[in-house]
Amino acid sequence: MSDATRPERPDAEASGRPERAAVVVGGGLAGITAALALADAGVRVTLLEGRPRLGGLAFSFQRGALTVDNGQHVYLRCCTAYRWFLDRIDAASLAPLQDRLDVPVLDAEGKPGRRLGRIGRTALPVPLHLAKSLATYPHLSLAERARVGRAALALKGLDLADPALDTQNFGSWLAAHGQSARAIEALWDLVGVATLNAVAGDSSLGLAAMVFKTGLLSDPGAADIGWARVPLGELHDTLARKALDSVGVRTEVRTRVTSISHNENGRWSVQVPGETLHADAVVLAVPQREAHELLPEGALDAPERLLEIGTAPILNVHVVYDRQVLSRPFFAALGSPVQWVFDRTEASGLREGQYLALSQSAAQDEVDEPVSVLRERYLPELERLLPATRGAQVKDFFVTRERTATFAPAPGVGRLRPGARTKAPGLCLAGAWTATGWPATMESAVRSGVSAAGAALNALGRPRDHLLELFEEAA
Numbered sequence: 001m002s003d004a005t006r007p008e009r010p011d012a013e014a015s016g017r018p019e020r021a022a023v024v025v026g027g028g029l030a031g032i033t034a035a036l037a038l039a040d041a042g043v044r045v046t047l048l049e050g051r052p053r054l055g056g057l058a059f060s061f062q063r064g065a066l067t068v069d070n071g072q073h074v075y076l077r078c079c080t081a082y083r084w085f086l087d088r089i090d091a092a093s094l095a096p097l098q099d100r101l102d103v104p105v106l107d108a109e110g111k112p113g114r115r116l117g118r119i120g121r122t123a124l125p126v127p128l129h130l131a132k133s134l135a136t137y138p139h140l141s142l143a144e145r146a147r148v149g150r151a152a153l154a155l156k157g158l159d160l161a162d163p164a165l166d167t168q169n170f171g172s173w174l175a176a177h178g179q180s181a182r183a184i185e186a187l188w189d190l191v192g193v194a195t196l197n198a199v200a201g202d203s204s205l206g207l208a209a210m211v212f213k214t215g216l217l218s219d220p221g222a223a224d225i226g227w228a229r230v231p232l233g234e235l236h237d238t239l240a241r242k243a244l245d246s247v248g249v250r251t252e253v254r255t256r257v258t259s260i261s262h263n264e265n266g267r268w269s270v271q272v273p274g275e276t277l278h279a280d281a282v283v284l285a286v287p288q289r290e291a292h293e294l295l296p297e298g299a300l301d302a303p304e305r306l307l308e309i310g311t312a313p314i315l316n317v318h319v320v321y322d323r324q325v326l327s328r329p330f331f332a333a334l335g336s337p338v339q340w341v342f343d344r345t346e347a348s349g350l351r352e353g354q355y356l357a358l359s360q361s362a363a364q365d366e367v368d369e370p371v372s373v374l375r376e377r378y379l380p381e382l383e384r385l386l387p388a389t390r391g392a393q394v395k396d397f398f399v400t401r402e403r404t405a406t407f408a409p410a411p412g413v414g415r416l417r418p419g420a421r422t423k424a425p426g427l428c429l430a431g432a433w434t435a436t437g438w439p440a441t442m443e444s445a446v447r448s449g450v451s452a453a454g455a456a457l458n459a460l461g462r463p464r465d466h467l468l469e470l471f472e473e474a475a
Contacts, residue, residue, distance in 0.1 A: 019044055020460045022281040023270045025257050025294070028056020029442055030430040031285030032240050033085060033449025034456070038283075039247035041453075041462050046277055047249055048270070050256035055236030057402055058442060066348045067231040070400045071316045072340065072359040074194075078214050078222035079443035081450060089243040091235045097226035104328055105190065107139050108384045109335035114138045119190075121220055127152060129220040139186040139334060147178040148187060156217045158209045160437070166414035170208035171201030186334055191215075194332075194340060196439045197312045197361045197406045207409045207439050227330075230347055260284070260294050262424055281456040285430035285449065287404065299424040305416045309433055310408035313401065315363035317378050318344075320396035322353045325388040336381045337366075353395060356382070367401050374399055406440030407433040420451040426459040428452040 020043050024035045027049030035047045053059060058073050075082045077097055086092040103119040110116075117138045121129040130152075134145050154177050158165060170192065174184055184200055195211045196203045215223040228235055244251050252272075259271040260282055270277045284291050292306040300306075330342040340359045348355050358378060360366065366374065375397050382389050407413065417435040420428045430452035431445065438444035450467060457464045 020281070020462065021046070021279045022283065022456055022460075023048065023268070023277055023279040024283045024285055025260070025270070026056075026283075026285035026430070027051070027054040027251070027253065028285060028431075029058065029082075029085065029236065029445035030056075030432065030449040030452070031283065032236070032244065033081075033446045034283045034285055034428075034430050034453045035244060035249050035251075036088060036247065037450060037453035037467060038281075038456060039244070039249050041457055041464070041467075043281075043457070043460065043462065045249045046279070047244060047251045048255045048257055048272060048277075049251070049253045052254050053233065053237045054240050054251070054253070055233060056445070057405060058232050058236050060231035060233030060237075063396075063398065066320075066350060066355065066396075067233070068318065068348060068400070069228075069232045069344070069357070071314055071402060071405070072227070072342045072344075072357050073232060073442060074225050074227045075442055076215055076222060076226070077224040078218060079226075079441070081446040082441075082443045083226075085442075085446045086235070089235065089239040091239045094230045094235060095226055095228040098224045100221070101224045103225070104331040105139060105186075105334060106331050106385050107186075107334040108338075108381070110139070119187075121223070123220060126217055126220060127156070130216065137187075140183055144180055144183045147180075148183055151177040151179055152212070152217065155209055155212055158205075158213070160206065160210055160213065163206075163414065165206035165209060166204050167411055168205040169201055169411045170203040170205045171199065173205050173208075174200055190332055190334070193361045194359070195441065196409045197314060198409050199362055202362070203409050204411045204413055206414055210437060211439060227342070228347065257294060260296060260427070262296055262427070266425070268426060281426040281428070281460055283428045283430055283449075283452045283456055285452065287431065288407065288433045291429060291431070295422070296424060296427070299422040299427055300418060301423070306418070309413060309416045310410060311404035312361075312406050312408040313363045313367040313403045314405035315360040315367050315374075316400045316402075317358040317360065317374060318355070318396070318398050318400065319358070319379070319382065319394060320350065320353060320355045321389065322393040322395050323388075324354045325382075325386050325392050326354060326356060331385075333381075333385055336385060337377060338381050338385060341382075341385075367403055371397070371399055409439050420448065420455040426456065428455040428459075 022038050022043050022045050024031045024047045035045045039045045060067050060069050101121045105117045107115050120133045189199055255272050261269045268279050268282045288306040288309050295303055326343055332340050342357045344357045345355045419435045430448040432440040434448045436444045436447045454464050454467050
Protein backbone atom coordinates (compact mmCIF):
# COMPACT_ATOMS: atom_id res chain seq x y z
CA MET A 1 0.00 0.00 0.00
CA SER A 2 1.03 3.57 -0.53
CA ASP A 3 -0.24 6.89 0.71
CA ALA A 4 -1.03 9.83 -1.54
CA THR A 5 0.64 11.99 1.07
CA ARG A 6 4.37 12.71 0.98
CA PRO A 7 6.66 14.53 3.42
CA GLU A 8 5.12 17.81 4.45
CA ARG A 9 5.92 20.82 2.34
CA PRO A 10 7.71 23.74 3.97
CA ASP A 11 4.64 25.92 3.41
CA ALA A 12 2.47 23.41 5.27
CA GLU A 13 4.89 23.34 8.16
CA ALA A 14 5.11 27.12 8.25
CA SER A 15 1.34 27.46 8.38
CA GLY A 16 1.02 25.00 11.21
CA ARG A 17 -1.65 23.08 9.27
CA PRO A 18 -1.33 19.33 8.79
CA GLU A 19 -0.59 18.11 5.27
CA ARG A 20 -3.72 17.12 3.37
CA ALA A 21 -3.94 14.77 0.41
CA ALA A 22 -6.42 14.45 -2.44
CA VAL A 23 -6.87 12.04 -5.32
CA VAL A 24 -8.40 13.27 -8.55
CA VAL A 25 -9.83 10.53 -10.74
CA GLY A 26 -9.87 11.54 -14.40
CA GLY A 27 -7.38 13.59 -16.41
CA GLY A 28 -9.68 15.58 -18.66
CA LEU A 29 -10.02 19.35 -18.37
CA ALA A 30 -12.20 19.01 -15.26
CA GLY A 31 -9.71 16.78 -13.47
CA ILE A 32 -6.68 18.83 -14.49
CA THR A 33 -8.38 22.00 -13.24
CA ALA A 34 -9.35 20.43 -9.92
CA ALA A 35 -5.82 19.08 -9.43
CA LEU A 36 -4.22 22.45 -10.16
CA ALA A 37 -6.61 24.33 -7.90
CA LEU A 38 -6.09 21.90 -5.02
CA ALA A 39 -2.32 21.91 -5.42
CA ASP A 40 -2.32 25.71 -5.52
CA ALA A 41 -3.99 25.58 -2.10
CA GLY A 42 -1.18 23.45 -0.68
CA VAL A 43 -2.92 20.07 -0.96
CA ARG A 44 -0.85 17.07 -1.99
CA VAL A 45 -2.56 15.78 -5.15
CA THR A 46 -2.42 12.55 -7.13
CA LEU A 47 -4.12 12.62 -10.54
CA LEU A 48 -5.16 9.27 -12.05
CA GLU A 49 -6.10 8.82 -15.72
CA GLY A 50 -6.95 5.57 -17.45
CA ARG A 51 -5.89 6.71 -20.90
CA PRO A 52 -2.23 7.05 -21.92
CA ARG A 53 -2.60 10.86 -22.04
CA LEU A 54 -4.33 13.80 -20.43
CA GLY A 55 -6.98 15.98 -22.06
CA GLY A 56 -10.09 13.83 -22.06
CA LEU A 57 -12.00 14.19 -25.33
CA ALA A 58 -9.95 17.18 -26.49
CA PHE A 59 -6.80 15.38 -27.62
CA SER A 60 -4.48 14.73 -30.57
CA PHE A 61 -2.99 11.67 -32.23
CA GLN A 62 -0.54 10.89 -35.02
CA ARG A 63 -1.60 9.77 -38.48
CA GLY A 64 1.58 9.37 -40.45
CA ALA A 65 3.26 12.77 -40.49
CA LEU A 66 0.05 14.55 -39.45
CA THR A 67 -0.81 15.52 -35.88
CA VAL A 68 -4.60 15.23 -35.82
CA ASP A 69 -7.07 16.59 -33.28
CA ASN A 70 -9.86 14.10 -32.63
CA GLY A 71 -12.28 16.99 -33.17
CA GLN A 72 -12.35 20.72 -33.63
CA HIS A 73 -12.77 22.61 -30.36
CA VAL A 74 -13.40 26.34 -30.04
CA TYR A 75 -14.14 28.67 -27.17
CA LEU A 76 -15.57 32.18 -26.82
CA ARG A 77 -14.36 35.32 -25.11
CA CYS A 78 -17.11 34.81 -22.50
CA CYS A 79 -15.49 31.48 -21.53
CA THR A 80 -13.69 33.03 -18.60
CA ALA A 81 -12.80 29.75 -16.88
CA TYR A 82 -11.25 28.14 -19.94
CA ARG A 83 -9.36 31.36 -20.63
CA TRP A 84 -7.99 31.17 -17.07
CA PHE A 85 -7.04 27.55 -17.74
CA LEU A 86 -5.08 28.54 -20.84
CA ASP A 87 -3.28 31.22 -18.84
CA ARG A 88 -2.61 28.77 -16.01
CA ILE A 89 -0.87 26.26 -18.30
CA ASP A 90 0.94 29.06 -20.18
CA ALA A 91 -0.95 28.41 -23.44
CA ALA A 92 -3.03 31.54 -24.08
CA SER A 93 -0.83 32.68 -26.96
CA LEU A 94 -1.30 29.30 -28.67
CA ALA A 95 -5.11 29.59 -28.77
CA PRO A 96 -5.82 33.26 -29.49
CA LEU A 97 -9.22 34.90 -29.86
CA GLN A 98 -10.48 36.78 -32.88
CA ASP A 99 -10.16 40.53 -32.55
CA ARG A 100 -13.87 40.70 -33.34
CA LEU A 101 -16.53 38.05 -34.04
CA ASP A 102 -16.62 37.15 -37.73
CA VAL A 103 -18.22 33.94 -39.01
CA PRO A 104 -18.40 33.42 -42.79
CA VAL A 105 -21.58 31.49 -43.67
CA LEU A 106 -21.74 29.80 -47.09
CA ASP A 107 -25.10 28.70 -48.51
CA ALA A 108 -24.60 25.84 -50.95
CA GLU A 109 -27.99 26.60 -52.50
CA GLY A 110 -27.65 30.39 -52.50
CA LYS A 111 -27.98 32.49 -55.63
CA PRO A 112 -24.79 33.83 -57.21
CA GLY A 113 -23.57 36.85 -55.30
CA ARG A 114 -25.61 35.87 -52.23
CA ARG A 115 -23.93 32.59 -51.27
CA LEU A 116 -21.66 34.18 -48.67
CA GLY A 117 -23.01 35.94 -45.59
CA ARG A 118 -21.35 36.85 -42.32
CA ILE A 119 -22.29 36.87 -38.68
CA GLY A 120 -20.23 39.54 -36.96
CA ARG A 121 -20.32 42.40 -34.53
CA THR A 122 -19.40 46.02 -34.16
CA ALA A 123 -18.15 47.83 -31.07
CA LEU A 124 -21.62 49.23 -30.32
CA PRO A 125 -23.31 48.24 -27.06
CA VAL A 126 -25.58 45.19 -26.78
CA PRO A 127 -27.81 44.50 -28.71
CA LEU A 128 -26.82 47.09 -31.31
CA HIS A 129 -23.48 45.32 -31.79
CA LEU A 130 -25.27 42.72 -33.96
CA ALA A 131 -27.63 45.08 -35.78
CA LYS A 132 -25.47 45.68 -38.85
CA SER A 133 -24.71 41.98 -39.28
CA LEU A 134 -28.37 41.02 -38.99
CA ALA A 135 -29.50 43.80 -41.33
CA THR A 136 -27.15 42.62 -44.09
CA TYR A 137 -27.43 38.85 -43.54
CA PRO A 138 -28.40 37.52 -46.98
CA HIS A 139 -29.62 34.10 -45.87
CA LEU A 140 -32.83 35.48 -44.31
CA SER A 141 -35.57 37.66 -45.72
CA LEU A 142 -36.13 41.16 -44.39
CA ALA A 143 -39.19 39.98 -42.45
CA GLU A 144 -37.28 37.03 -40.98
CA ARG A 145 -34.47 39.33 -39.85
CA ALA A 146 -36.95 41.59 -38.09
CA ARG A 147 -38.54 38.65 -36.31
CA VAL A 148 -35.09 37.38 -35.26
CA GLY A 149 -34.46 40.72 -33.57
CA ARG A 150 -37.72 40.50 -31.65
CA ALA A 151 -37.01 36.92 -30.56
CA ALA A 152 -33.54 37.93 -29.39
CA LEU A 153 -35.01 40.63 -27.19
CA ALA A 154 -37.51 38.13 -25.75
CA LEU A 155 -34.67 35.70 -25.10
CA LYS A 156 -32.70 38.42 -23.34
CA GLY A 157 -35.63 38.87 -20.96
CA LEU A 158 -35.72 35.23 -19.81
CA ASP A 159 -34.62 34.48 -16.25
CA LEU A 160 -31.98 31.76 -16.40
CA ALA A 161 -32.68 30.91 -12.76
CA ASP A 162 -36.25 29.86 -13.63
CA PRO A 163 -36.31 26.03 -13.48
CA ALA A 164 -39.34 25.98 -15.79
CA LEU A 165 -37.05 26.86 -18.71
CA ASP A 166 -35.38 23.46 -18.42
CA THR A 167 -38.68 21.66 -19.02
CA GLN A 168 -39.32 23.35 -22.41
CA ASN A 169 -37.62 22.78 -25.74
CA PHE A 170 -35.94 25.61 -27.58
CA GLY A 171 -37.49 24.81 -30.95
CA SER A 172 -41.05 25.23 -29.70
CA TRP A 173 -40.11 28.48 -28.00
CA LEU A 174 -38.58 29.80 -31.23
CA ALA A 175 -41.65 28.82 -33.26
CA ALA A 176 -43.89 30.54 -30.71
CA HIS A 177 -41.78 33.67 -31.15
CA GLY A 178 -42.22 33.84 -34.90
CA GLN A 179 -39.11 32.01 -36.07
CA SER A 180 -39.45 30.27 -39.43
CA ALA A 181 -37.83 26.94 -40.22
CA ARG A 182 -35.36 28.85 -42.39
CA ALA A 183 -34.46 31.25 -39.57
CA ILE A 184 -33.87 28.34 -37.20
CA GLU A 185 -31.62 26.61 -39.76
CA ALA A 186 -29.73 29.70 -40.93
CA LEU A 187 -29.15 31.34 -37.57
CA TRP A 188 -30.33 29.70 -34.36
CA ASP A 189 -29.20 26.15 -35.17
CA LEU A 190 -26.09 27.42 -36.91
CA VAL A 191 -24.90 28.57 -33.49
CA GLY A 192 -26.89 26.25 -31.26
CA VAL A 193 -25.98 22.90 -32.79
CA ALA A 194 -22.27 23.69 -32.50
CA THR A 195 -22.52 24.77 -28.85
CA LEU A 196 -25.29 22.50 -27.55
CA ASN A 197 -24.70 19.43 -29.77
CA ALA A 198 -28.42 19.27 -30.50
CA VAL A 199 -30.93 20.94 -32.80
CA ALA A 200 -33.30 23.46 -31.27
CA GLY A 201 -36.18 21.00 -31.00
CA ASP A 202 -34.04 18.62 -28.93
CA SER A 203 -32.52 21.28 -26.66
CA SER A 204 -33.53 22.53 -23.26
CA LEU A 205 -34.73 26.12 -23.44
CA GLY A 206 -32.75 26.81 -20.27
CA LEU A 207 -29.44 25.72 -21.78
CA ALA A 208 -30.13 27.38 -25.13
CA ALA A 209 -31.11 30.64 -23.45
CA MET A 210 -27.89 30.49 -21.42
CA VAL A 211 -25.82 30.06 -24.60
CA PHE A 212 -27.43 32.91 -26.52
CA LYS A 213 -27.80 35.31 -23.58
CA THR A 214 -24.21 34.83 -22.47
CA GLY A 215 -22.58 34.57 -25.88
CA LEU A 216 -24.52 37.09 -27.92
CA LEU A 217 -26.49 39.29 -25.56
CA SER A 218 -24.24 39.98 -22.56
CA ASP A 219 -21.24 41.92 -23.86
CA PRO A 220 -20.28 43.06 -27.37
CA GLY A 221 -17.18 40.86 -27.46
CA ALA A 222 -18.60 37.84 -25.64
CA ALA A 223 -18.91 35.66 -28.76
CA ASP A 224 -15.50 36.39 -30.29
CA ILE A 225 -14.12 32.95 -31.20
CA GLY A 226 -10.83 31.40 -30.13
CA TRP A 227 -9.24 28.13 -31.17
CA ALA A 228 -5.91 26.34 -30.86
CA ARG A 229 -3.33 27.09 -33.54
CA VAL A 230 -1.37 24.03 -32.36
CA PRO A 231 -2.53 20.44 -31.74
CA LEU A 232 -4.82 20.14 -28.74
CA GLY A 233 -2.46 17.59 -27.23
CA GLU A 234 0.19 20.26 -26.92
CA LEU A 235 -2.18 22.26 -24.72
CA HIS A 236 -4.20 19.71 -22.78
CA ASP A 237 -1.51 17.07 -22.36
CA THR A 238 2.03 18.46 -22.75
CA LEU A 239 1.57 21.94 -21.24
CA ALA A 240 -1.05 20.79 -18.74
CA ARG A 241 1.28 18.08 -17.45
CA LYS A 242 4.10 20.62 -17.18
CA ALA A 243 1.83 22.85 -15.06
CA LEU A 244 0.83 19.90 -12.87
CA ASP A 245 4.47 18.88 -12.41
CA SER A 246 5.40 22.43 -11.41
CA VAL A 247 3.08 22.32 -8.38
CA GLY A 248 4.03 18.79 -7.35
CA VAL A 249 1.01 16.87 -8.61
CA ARG A 250 1.75 13.18 -9.04
CA THR A 251 0.23 12.27 -12.42
CA GLU A 252 -0.36 8.63 -13.33
CA VAL A 253 -1.72 7.70 -16.77
CA ARG A 254 -2.80 4.23 -17.89
CA THR A 255 -4.09 3.87 -14.35
CA ARG A 256 -7.75 2.93 -14.04
CA VAL A 257 -9.50 3.19 -10.67
CA THR A 258 -11.41 0.06 -9.72
CA SER A 259 -13.06 1.18 -6.47
CA ILE A 260 -13.38 4.03 -3.98
CA SER A 261 -14.26 3.48 -0.34
CA HIS A 262 -14.67 5.61 2.78
CA ASN A 263 -12.72 4.34 5.77
CA GLU A 264 -13.68 4.34 9.43
CA ASN A 265 -10.97 6.90 10.13
CA GLY A 266 -12.69 9.36 7.78
CA ARG A 267 -10.17 9.02 4.99
CA TRP A 268 -10.64 7.55 1.52
CA SER A 269 -9.09 4.53 -0.16
CA VAL A 270 -8.73 4.58 -3.91
CA GLN A 271 -7.94 1.22 -5.46
CA VAL A 272 -5.95 0.88 -8.67
CA PRO A 273 -4.32 -2.31 -9.98
CA GLY A 274 -1.51 -3.19 -7.62
CA GLU A 275 -1.88 -0.19 -5.32
CA THR A 276 -4.19 1.47 -2.80
CA LEU A 277 -3.94 5.22 -2.38
CA HIS A 278 -5.20 6.98 0.74
CA ALA A 279 -6.48 10.54 0.74
CA ASP A 280 -8.52 13.04 2.71
CA ALA A 281 -10.58 14.04 -0.34
CA VAL A 282 -11.44 12.55 -3.71
CA VAL A 283 -12.62 14.30 -6.85
CA LEU A 284 -14.40 12.07 -9.36
CA ALA A 285 -13.86 13.79 -12.71
CA VAL A 286 -15.06 11.06 -15.04
CA PRO A 287 -18.12 10.62 -17.34
CA GLN A 288 -21.46 10.18 -15.63
CA ARG A 289 -21.75 6.42 -16.16
CA GLU A 290 -18.26 5.80 -14.84
CA ALA A 291 -19.01 8.05 -11.87
CA HIS A 292 -22.15 6.01 -11.17
CA GLU A 293 -20.07 2.82 -11.10
CA LEU A 294 -17.51 4.25 -8.67
CA LEU A 295 -19.78 6.17 -6.30
CA PRO A 296 -20.03 4.56 -2.87
CA GLU A 297 -23.49 3.82 -1.55
CA GLY A 298 -25.24 6.85 -0.09
CA ALA A 299 -23.08 9.44 -1.83
CA LEU A 300 -26.06 10.74 -3.81
CA ASP A 301 -29.76 10.55 -2.96
CA ALA A 302 -30.68 9.33 -6.43
CA PRO A 303 -27.55 8.01 -8.16
CA GLU A 304 -29.67 6.40 -10.89
CA ARG A 305 -30.29 9.89 -12.26
CA LEU A 306 -26.73 9.88 -13.59
CA LEU A 307 -27.74 7.04 -15.92
CA GLU A 308 -30.69 9.10 -17.18
CA ILE A 309 -28.35 11.80 -18.53
CA GLY A 310 -28.22 10.97 -22.22
CA THR A 311 -25.23 11.36 -24.53
CA ALA A 312 -24.84 12.89 -27.97
CA PRO A 313 -22.24 12.09 -30.65
CA ILE A 314 -19.95 14.27 -32.76
CA LEU A 315 -18.48 13.13 -36.06
CA ASN A 316 -15.38 14.71 -37.56
CA VAL A 317 -14.52 14.30 -41.23
CA HIS A 318 -10.90 14.94 -42.21
CA VAL A 319 -9.88 15.68 -45.80
CA VAL A 320 -6.36 16.37 -47.10
CA TYR A 321 -6.10 17.99 -50.55
CA ASP A 322 -3.03 18.35 -52.73
CA ARG A 323 -3.48 22.13 -52.94
CA GLN A 324 -5.08 25.05 -51.13
CA VAL A 325 -8.85 25.06 -51.60
CA LEU A 326 -9.92 27.40 -48.76
CA SER A 327 -8.53 30.87 -48.11
CA ARG A 328 -10.19 31.55 -44.74
CA PRO A 329 -9.52 29.81 -41.39
CA PHE A 330 -13.07 28.44 -41.10
CA PHE A 331 -16.65 28.80 -42.28
CA ALA A 332 -20.13 27.52 -41.48
CA ALA A 333 -22.39 26.02 -44.13
CA LEU A 334 -26.09 26.07 -44.99
CA GLY A 335 -28.06 24.04 -47.52
CA SER A 336 -25.68 21.12 -47.03
CA PRO A 337 -24.97 18.29 -44.58
CA VAL A 338 -21.69 20.12 -43.89
CA GLN A 339 -21.84 22.18 -40.69
CA TRP A 340 -18.48 23.81 -39.87
CA VAL A 341 -15.18 23.52 -41.76
CA PHE A 342 -11.77 24.45 -40.32
CA ASP A 343 -8.35 24.75 -41.92
CA ARG A 344 -6.01 22.56 -39.84
CA THR A 345 -3.04 22.63 -42.24
CA GLU A 346 -0.53 24.53 -40.15
CA ALA A 347 -1.57 23.05 -36.81
CA SER A 348 -1.26 19.50 -38.11
CA GLY A 349 2.24 20.01 -39.52
CA LEU A 350 1.17 19.42 -43.13
CA ARG A 351 3.80 20.89 -45.45
CA GLU A 352 2.08 20.56 -48.83
CA GLY A 353 -1.57 20.92 -49.77
CA GLN A 354 -4.38 21.73 -47.34
CA TYR A 355 -6.05 19.80 -44.53
CA LEU A 356 -9.71 20.57 -43.77
CA ALA A 357 -11.62 19.26 -40.75
CA LEU A 358 -15.42 19.12 -40.82
CA SER A 359 -17.07 19.24 -37.41
CA GLN A 360 -20.47 17.54 -37.48
CA SER A 361 -22.43 17.90 -34.24
CA ALA A 362 -25.67 16.09 -33.33
CA ALA A 363 -24.46 13.30 -35.60
CA GLN A 364 -26.77 10.52 -34.40
CA ASP A 365 -27.68 9.54 -37.97
CA GLU A 366 -24.09 9.45 -39.25
CA VAL A 367 -21.73 8.48 -36.46
CA ASP A 368 -21.78 4.78 -37.39
CA GLU A 369 -21.76 5.21 -41.18
CA PRO A 370 -18.86 3.51 -43.01
CA VAL A 371 -16.03 5.76 -44.17
CA SER A 372 -16.87 4.94 -47.79
CA VAL A 373 -20.41 6.24 -47.38
CA LEU A 374 -19.22 9.42 -45.68
CA ARG A 375 -16.66 9.97 -48.43
CA GLU A 376 -19.33 9.70 -51.11
CA ARG A 377 -21.50 12.16 -49.19
CA TYR A 378 -19.04 14.82 -48.11
CA LEU A 379 -16.57 15.19 -50.98
CA PRO A 380 -19.33 16.30 -53.41
CA GLU A 381 -20.68 18.64 -50.73
CA LEU A 382 -17.28 20.28 -50.38
CA GLU A 383 -17.22 20.70 -54.14
CA ARG A 384 -20.58 22.48 -53.98
CA LEU A 385 -19.32 24.80 -51.26
CA LEU A 386 -15.72 25.29 -52.41
CA PRO A 387 -15.27 25.38 -56.20
CA ALA A 388 -11.48 25.15 -55.80
CA THR A 389 -11.85 21.54 -54.63
CA ARG A 390 -13.21 20.41 -58.00
CA GLY A 391 -9.81 20.05 -59.61
CA ALA A 392 -7.95 19.05 -56.45
CA GLN A 393 -6.73 15.57 -55.59
CA VAL A 394 -7.81 14.04 -52.29
CA LYS A 395 -4.63 12.77 -50.66
CA ASP A 396 -6.33 11.40 -47.53
CA PHE A 397 -9.86 11.01 -46.18
CA PHE A 398 -10.63 9.68 -42.70
CA VAL A 399 -13.10 10.17 -39.87
CA THR A 400 -12.99 10.35 -36.09
CA ARG A 401 -16.05 9.49 -34.04
CA GLU A 402 -16.95 10.43 -30.50
CA ARG A 403 -20.16 8.51 -29.84
CA THR A 404 -20.56 9.95 -26.35
CA ALA A 405 -18.94 13.31 -27.01
CA THR A 406 -21.25 15.32 -24.74
CA PHE A 407 -24.25 14.92 -22.52
CA ALA A 408 -27.51 15.41 -24.41
CA PRO A 409 -28.95 18.86 -23.55
CA ALA A 410 -32.53 17.57 -23.69
CA PRO A 411 -35.38 19.25 -21.79
CA GLY A 412 -35.32 18.07 -18.19
CA VAL A 413 -31.59 17.38 -18.06
CA GLY A 414 -31.08 20.17 -15.53
CA ARG A 415 -32.71 18.23 -12.71
CA LEU A 416 -30.43 15.26 -13.42
CA ARG A 417 -27.11 17.11 -13.22
CA PRO A 418 -25.61 16.91 -9.71
CA GLY A 419 -23.57 19.60 -8.05
CA ALA A 420 -19.96 19.21 -6.97
CA ARG A 421 -20.73 18.17 -3.39
CA THR A 422 -21.93 14.70 -2.50
CA LYS A 423 -23.31 13.41 0.81
CA ALA A 424 -20.04 11.57 1.42
CA PRO A 425 -17.63 13.92 3.25
CA GLY A 426 -14.71 14.86 1.03
CA LEU A 427 -16.05 13.17 -2.12
CA CYS A 428 -16.76 15.63 -4.96
CA LEU A 429 -17.90 15.40 -8.57
CA ALA A 430 -16.52 17.19 -11.63
CA GLY A 431 -17.17 16.99 -15.35
CA ALA A 432 -18.92 19.05 -17.99
CA TRP A 433 -22.08 17.03 -17.25
CA THR A 434 -22.36 18.29 -13.67
CA ALA A 435 -24.49 21.29 -12.69
CA THR A 436 -22.39 24.14 -14.07
CA GLY A 437 -25.24 25.90 -15.85
CA TRP A 438 -23.36 25.50 -19.14
CA PRO A 439 -23.76 22.91 -21.90
CA ALA A 440 -21.05 20.29 -22.40
CA THR A 441 -18.16 22.54 -23.41
CA MET A 442 -14.55 23.00 -22.37
CA GLU A 443 -15.80 25.95 -20.33
CA SER A 444 -18.23 23.74 -18.44
CA ALA A 445 -15.49 21.20 -17.75
CA VAL A 446 -13.13 23.79 -16.27
CA ARG A 447 -15.92 25.40 -14.23
CA SER A 448 -16.79 22.00 -12.80
CA GLY A 449 -13.18 21.47 -11.77
CA VAL A 450 -13.22 24.82 -9.98
CA SER A 451 -16.42 23.92 -8.13
CA ALA A 452 -15.13 20.48 -7.16
CA ALA A 453 -11.87 21.92 -5.86
CA GLY A 454 -13.80 24.48 -3.83
CA ALA A 455 -16.01 21.77 -2.33
CA ALA A 456 -12.98 19.60 -1.52
CA LEU A 457 -11.12 22.48 0.11
CA ASN A 458 -14.18 23.26 2.19
CA ALA A 459 -14.29 19.63 3.36
CA LEU A 460 -10.57 19.79 4.19
CA GLY A 461 -10.98 23.00 6.13
CA ARG A 462 -8.65 24.82 3.77
CA PRO A 463 -9.19 28.39 2.57
CA ARG A 464 -10.57 28.94 -0.93
CA ASP A 465 -9.47 32.55 -1.32
CA HIS A 466 -7.38 31.79 -4.40
CA LEU A 467 -10.42 30.27 -6.09
CA LEU A 468 -12.54 33.31 -5.38
CA GLU A 469 -9.82 35.61 -6.69
CA LEU A 470 -8.89 33.65 -9.79
CA PHE A 471 -12.26 32.21 -10.74
CA GLU A 472 -14.77 34.75 -9.48
CA GLU A 473 -16.95 34.32 -12.57
CA ALA A 474 -16.15 30.66 -13.12
CA ALA A 475 -16.93 29.51 -9.58
